[in-house]
Amino acid sequence: MTLFWPDYTVLIVAAAFGIVAMFSGFSGAFAMLLGSIAGGAAVKFGWPITGEYLVIPWQRYLAITIVALLVFGLVRVIVRKVVGGILAQPADAIAGLLAGGLLGAVVSLAVIYLCGPSCLNLFVTPSTLLSLLPMA
Secondary structure: OOOOHHHHHHHHHHHHHHHHHHHHHHHHHHHHHHHHHHHHHHHHHHHHHHHHHOOOHHHHHHHHHHHHHHHHHHHHHHHHHHHHHHOOHHHHHHHHHHHHHHHHHHHHHHHHHHHOHHHHOOOOOOOOOHHHOOOO
């Protein structure tokens, strides 16, 4: 089995996420994930609500960005404190490495998938990891 450029991209991003998450631990990686989900939910559900009150687009974008960042930060701090108090340090770092690597692989594959077929046309040779995606 031969690896091609998209595969190297996924592996490099996964390794980078894993190393960063190893230093922040599982509590940090898990808090980042849940904070990102909560911030995304704030944008998803806050966008229709702000349409009634804020008509000027830049004000609406600014309001949604501020609310999403506040929700992200609040959830991240709460989850990190709770999970950090449960796990011991060596287990937290090892689990952080694994969770960060998995998160990096998922993020890089999601970005490649969301780029669409035009992103895949950048690569001349077929990819082995990207063949797992439904569009490849």
